[in-house]
Amino acid sequence: MFNNSAGQNDNRSLNGPRNYRVRLSRFGSAPKGDHSPSPLTVFISATSSLQARMNAQGSHPGYTVTDVTQA
Numbered sequence: 001m002f003n004n005s006a007g008q009n010d011n012r013s014l015n016g017p018r019n020y021r022v023r024l025s026r027f028g029s030a031p032k033g034d035h036s037p038s039p040l041t042v043f044i045s046a047t048s049s050l051q052a053r054m055n056a057q058g059s060h061p062g063y064t065v066t067d068v069t070q071a
Helices: 005-014 049-059
Strands: 018-025 040-046 064-070
Touching: 018 049, 040 049, 049 064
Parallel strands: none
Antiparallel strands: 018 040, 018 064
């Protein structure tokens, strides 16, 4: 019989949070009085690149994610 307990311990480290570098850009003009930089680079800890993208998008309204890479 196959014992999967060792594999489960290995998966825990593989599915843990990783650091991602997310680049965001603002397309169009900024609202009056908003002097935020564009493009913007943020570092986010997440379990997947999709989660990093969604967290960055939610944290920076008005910006669009252009690139996500593992840092």
